[in-house]
Amino acid sequence: MKNQAITLILAPLQGFTDVTYRNVYARHFSGMDEALAPFISTMGQQRLKPTRIQDVAPERNTGCFIVPQILGNVAEDFTFLADHLYEMGHKQVNWNLGCPHSKIAKKQRGSGLLLYPEKIDALLAGIIPNMKPSLSVKIRLGRRNKDEISALLEVFDRHPVDEIILHPRTGEQMYTGSSDLDAFEKAEKASRHAFVYNGDITDMASFNRVRARFPHIRRIMIGRGILANPFLAEEIKGMDSGDQARQLERLRVFHDDLLAGYDKIFSGPGHLTGRMKGFWSYLGPSFDNHKKPLKKILKATTIPAYTDRVKAFFDLSLAFNPGRPL
Numbered sequence: 001m002k003n004q005a006i007t008l009i010l011a012p013l014q015g016f017t018d019v020t021y022r023n024v025y026a027r028h029f030s031g032m033d034e035a036l037a038p039f040i041s042t043m044g045q046q047r048l049k050p051t052r053i054q055d056v057a058p059e060r061n062t063g064c065f066i067v068p069q070i071l072g073n074v075a076e077d078f079t080f081l082a083d084h085l086y087e088m089g090h091k092q093v094n095w096n097l098g099c100p101h102s103k104i105a106k107k108q109r110g111s112g113l114l115l116y117p118e119k120i121d122a123l124l125a126g127i128i129p130n131m132k133p134s135l136s137v138k139i140r141l142g143r144r145n146k147d148e149i150s151a152l153l154e155v156f157d158r159h160p161v162d163e164i165i166l167h168p169r170t171g172e173q174m175y176t177g178s179s180d181l182d183a184f185e186k187a188e189k190a191s192r193h194a195f196v197y198n199g200d201i202t203d204m205a206s207f208n209r210v211r212a213r214f215p216h217i218r219r220i221m222i223g224r225g226i227l228a229n230p231f232l233a234e235e236i237k238g239m240d241s242g243d244q245a246r247q248l249e250r251l252r253v254f255h256d257d258l259l260a261g262y263d264k265i266f267s268g269p270g271h272l273t274g275r276m277k278g279f280w281s282y283l284g285p286s287f288d289n290h291k292k293p294l295k296k297i298l299k300a301t302t303i304p305a306y307t308d309r310v311k312a313f314f315d316l317s318l319a320f321n322p323g324r325p326l
């Protein structure tokens, strides 16, 4: 089998890859080795939000090895949350230094902190020796421009981080443009730390481009590409996902299981259909001639309308043809 030496990591996608998704996905698809859970914010005054903590409870995360992620910029709040996660059983936590959203960045959290390498330096000095788990970081090239990474890498070189997950875009770019492989190469070469590649892998061609360019990188993270094509990890690992008919059937059963999982959690049709429509916005475009039937699903406001339209969509037996740009 191909690419057995590669560790595939499911990217954190807030609003998508929560424990319900991770467990259902792991029941239906193979090839993914680990997952980084969507971020948990520090809350100040040493408080914890139970629903967010529950997402990473080991007894609920039976399908896949996970690492929790923390979003924050106060050392004491960070170590408080990290130690709580350690007591729950997590030996490593990840620091979110990549979230691009301006509301978060303005508060000097996520990619907003990348403008302040000296603050990151002080935070790492305050966090790492004072918490029980070890730390990895997830970063972008910078907040405003990709040269900001040089000063950041010097900072990380001074601290014992486990690995650096780099999504080679700037924060302000959000998801526009494309992942900058040249900038990834430059950063990886300049750092003493191990790197994880993350960004824009949607099919074998984009995966192979990254592999050919960075043959020594053994840990690769994929997010939106898995939502668009849940078979992608199997394909990368050289597993047989079945023919078109089998794949359609697998997607249908996966969908129904996901819907049942969220039905237990969300109250009200708006929440449930809203969550499911999010998945369709990535999965739907992977089918040929998806436009009209997908639009119908995305316009459903009641659960019966939603389920009828999903059934109609699958009954069309459209060709599943993933790999379109995200």
Ligand SMILES: Cc1cc2nc3c(=O)[nH]c(=O)nc-3n(C[C@H](O)[C@H](O)[C@H](O)COP(=O)(O)O)c2cc1C
Pocket: 011, 012, 013, 014, 015, 016, 037, 038, 039, 069, 096, 098, 099, 138, 167, 198, 199, 200, 201, 221, 222, 223, 224, 225
């Ligand atoms: C809807 C959405 C939610 C995300 N949530 C998180 C998050 O909680 N933590 C994080 O570090 N990155 C988050 N990201 C960024 C992804 O983890 C990943 O870095 C990015 O999508 C690029 O990888 P991809 O091209 O494989 O999707 C999010 C991205 C999207 C689109």
